[in-house]
Amino acid sequence: DGGITQSPKYLFRKEGQNVTLSCEQNLNHDAMYWYRQDPGQGLRLIYYSQIVNDFQKGDIAEGYSVSREKKESFPLTVTSAQKNPTAFYLCASSLRTGQGLTDTQYFGPGTRLTVL
């Protein structure tokens, strides 16, 4: 089955700890994205990557870091510098970026992070 997987589904962490969220896709998509969604809010872009070994900051990158060492994988680290990390984190991928319908994004099931 082709798709995007995120793990874990639920994650709890203590304040002051870094935590890494996993995102894997087997759709052969070049572009991958990380979003954050707070209750009753829209999606906000954290980071995106258009190609392996390259990534760009989104609107709310502070307190987060990413890597893109493989086409299939785009892990997100929530660092202790992120002031309000409790949220629903969504990973997405698209065939390309900035080229019309190839921008169609497909989402993983999300990781719900709670900081205790």
Place this chain on the structure above:
Amino acid sequence: RKEVEQDPGPFNVPEGATVAFNCTYSNSASQSFFWYRQDCRKEPKLLMSVYSSGNEDGRFTAQLNRASQYISLLIRDSKLSDSATYLCVGWVYSSASKIIFGSGTRLSIRP
């Protein structure tokens, strides 16, 4: 002003009714548009892409009006299972491509 704006709702309509949402965008450089559906505590799922000529998929019709800078979604013969939040999404292509999500419109279908 938000770059993509949606009426948050909730829209509460009876089963079988026709319901329409609009989404306005402020950046005339916006080129591609999509409607996504998001169920409670789930990920967004693509509902349909939006073309200038309009497109239809079963009970759903999407339309793009570039002159007035809005996108519409029409749902006919609504079902209980249509209850969800509908997200309007636009891509802006300039020196750096950018995707913008609306905050979503909540739809609740009652029996």
